[in-house]
Amino acid sequence: MSQAAEALSAQVAMLPPEERMEVVERILDSLDEPDATLDALWATEADDRLAAYRRGEIKAVALSDVIAKYQVNIKRA
Numbered sequence: 001m002s003q004a005a006e007a008l009s010a011q012v013a014m015l016p017p018e019e020r021m022e023v024v025e026r027i028l029d030s031l032d033e034p035d036a037t038l039d040a041l042w043a044t045e046a047d048d049r050l051a052a053y054r055r056g057e058i059k060a061v062a063l064s065d066v067i068a069k070y071q072v073n074i075k076r077a
Helices: 003-013 017-031 036-054 063-076
Strands: none
Touching: 003 017
16 A cells, blocks of 8 residues: 555544545445446346345345444444
């Protein structure tokens, strides 16, 4: 890793967890490029999961429960 990247990494490590997540998201967004093949794979996965839910093979989880789970994990970090 370059010195600039090392220095930036050290600065980011001093931020609160929520702000570090924002930095990570921005970095990932900057790397995200449209990929029709990947989009098709995700669409198939979503269709498969919905079909499994409708067959009763998997259960839904409330969005509020998912958010609460990850908010707890962020506060612990």
